[in-house]
Amino acid sequence: MDIVIIGAGTVGTAVCRELAEEGHNITAVDTDEKVLENLSNTYDVIGVLGSSAEISTLKKANTETADLLLAITSSDEINLLCCTAARKLGAKHSVARIRNPQYTEMMQLLKSDMNLSMTINPEMSAAKEIYRALRFPSAAKISLFCHGRLEVAEVTLGEDSMACGETLNDLRSKLNMRFLICAVMRNGESFVPNGTFRLEAGDTICVAAPEDCTTDFFKSIGAYQQPVRDILITGGGRVTYYLETLLAKSKIHSKVIEENKEVCLDLASEFPNCTVICADSSDQAVLMEEGLARTDAFLTLSEVDEENVLSSLYAKTCGVRKVITMIQKLSQSDFLKKAGLDAIVSPRQSTAAQILRFVRAMANARGSEIEALHRLMDGQIEAIEFLIKEDIEGLTGIQLKDIRLKPDTLIACIMHKDKIVIPSGSDSIEKGDTVIVMSKRNQIKDIKEIIV
Numbered sequence: 001m002d003i004v005i006i007g008a009g010t011v012g013t014a015v016c017r018e019l020a021e022e023g024h025n026i027t028a029v030d031t032d033e034k035v036l037e038n039l040s041n042t043y044d045v046i047g048v049l050g051s052s053a054e055i056s057t058l059k060k061a062n063t064e065t066a067d068l069l070l071a072i073t074s075s076d077e078i079n080l081l082c083c084t085a086a087r088k089l090g091a092k093h094s095v096a097r098i099r100n101p102q103y104t105e106m107m108q109l110l111k112s113d114m115n116l117s118m119t120i121n122p123e124m125s126a127a128k129e130i131y132r133a134l135r136f137p138s139a140a141k142i143s144l145f146c147h148g149r150l151e152v153a154e155v156t157l158g159e160d161s162m163a164c165g166e167t168l169n170d171l172r173s174k175l176n177m178r179f180l181i182c183a184v185m186r187n188g189e190s191f192v193p194n195g196t197f198r199l200e201a202g203d204t205i206c207v208a209a210p211e212d213c214t215t216d217f218f219k220s221i222g223a224y225q226q227p228v229r230d231i232l233i234t235g236g237g238r239v240t241y242y243l244e245t246l247l248a249k250s251k252i253h254s255k256v257i258e259e260n261k262e263v264c265l266d267l268a269s270e271f272p273n274c275t276v277i278c279a280d281s282s283d284q285a286v287l288m289e290e291g292l293a294r295t296d297a298f299l300t301l302s303e304v305d306e307e308n309v310l311s312s313l314y315a316k317t318c319g320v321r322k323v324i325t326m327i328q329k330l331s332q333s334d335f336l337k338k339a340g341l342d343a344i345v346s347p348r349q350s351t352a353a354q355i356l357r358f359v360r361a362m363a364n365a366r367g368s369e370i371e372a373l374h375r376l377m378d379g380q381i382e383a384i385e386f387l388i389k390e391d392i393e394g395l396t397g398i399q400l401k402d403i404r405l406k407p408d409t410l411i412a413c414i415m416h417k418d419k420i421v422i423p424s425g426s427d428s429i430e431k432g433d434t435v436i437v438m439s440k441r442n443q444i445k446d447i448k449e450i451i452v
Helices: 010-021 033-042 055-060 076-089 101-110 122-135 168-175 214-220 238-247 261-270 284-289 305-317 330-338 347-363
Strands: 002-006 025-030 045-049 068-071 094-097 118-120 141-145 150-156 180-186 189-191 204-210 230-234 253-258 275-278 297-300 322-326 343-345 368-376 381-388 409-416 419-421 434-439
Touching: 002 010, 002 076, 010 025, 010 033, 010 347, 025 033, 033 045, 055 076, 068 076, 068 347, 076 094, 094 347, 101 238, 118 347, 122 141, 122 238, 122 322, 122 343, 122 347, 141 368, 141 381, 150 214, 150 368, 150 409, 168 180, 180 409, 204 214, 230 238, 230 305, 238 253, 238 261, 253 261, 261 275, 284 305, 297 305, 305 322, 347 368
Parallel strands: 002 025, 002 068, 025 045, 068 094, 094 118, 230 253, 230 297, 253 275, 297 322, 322 343
Antiparallel strands: 141 150, 150 204, 180 189, 180 204, 368 381, 381 434, 409 419, 409 434
16 A cells, blocks of 8 residues: 655654564654654655645655555644645545644544544554453553453463463353453463463563453452542643543542642542642652552553653552553663562553554455454554455354364454454354454464365
8 A cells, every 4th residue: 555654753663663564665754854864764665855735745755546545643733734734635545643632622623624544543542442441450451452351461471360270262162251361461472372372470471351250360360459539640632631530530539649730620620539749759759658658559650651651660660560551662661660560561562453444444445344443562463454345255154163273373352243252263254244363473464264
């Protein structure tokens, strides 16, 4: 596909890398010549220097013949302007990154009028991810599939977990409940395991279960923690704003520490049930005074990675049972996990994943359609939700035990006629089903690619 990317910042660079590696023809537009030069030298990307608000620049980037234009600059207004102009020029699809909370409702209303194929709000996506993680404090990450009816959770096994030493087959027999361990990370490497795989203490497992079974599974393996009731948040930016919108509908009480007085006043006015403290959130004395050692969960959501990391590490030493850290530079994630910070959220990673899902759905074959795509286990595992639109030779109407899957690939769930099925070898996939596929092989665009 021919894809034009407006904005070559951190997010734009990450998206350029992902899409170039998947074999698309990428043209990046930016006003920074050095950034474009680095992109062109590092990846197979064409750089166009100029203002994306000018028609001449968009034409120079061949927007008229583009299959897709992605506007992901730091300016919502520029993104909207570029997408509207691109569709007028002839681009088949356009996607805009919109971050301002004031635009959220308006975009839902005007999306079709502005010819937008999709809008992306990375901060809202991060807030939703954090909110899900607060439901299950023992899980580092919770991803939703099948319209929220299937939960895929990442959790690390402790020394005293009854799952340690068990093979996956034996564990399913002993627990006798609906779940499937579909990925395991050990010593920084992820696996898509078979039934004979034996679990060890320290393993991070990725478990798929219906929404009404996840809690029971955590309790059974000794990983359950009491629900969060009180949380302490550092940073009052957009992620905090969207999170507070979600928390307003829950029984969770929050306290936000933010240094900017105007931001504090806005938060206090918008969310009267939230306690807002105007202070330096990087000051350990302030954190202790505001109840760090007593809180159920501590969330570092400032715009500065270094502050978030240091505050999170300090919270760990104070014994806080749930610490969630927001970072922008994902290259640090391995180090942070070794330091004990396993619950990491990145708005930029969320943006890249949403764009990849959309691009693969566009390039998809007729037999299936991508409904959702999540990166799990530090991005080493992809979980993709497919809608089966027609019968597929070698896949539909065949018992799973007789399907020849490629290595490091697993069918984790089937939703058949609105019923969630955690599959066994005797189950089968039919036309109209929704199927969740776990794979260590990235770049799967169609479910046919999982068959040998």
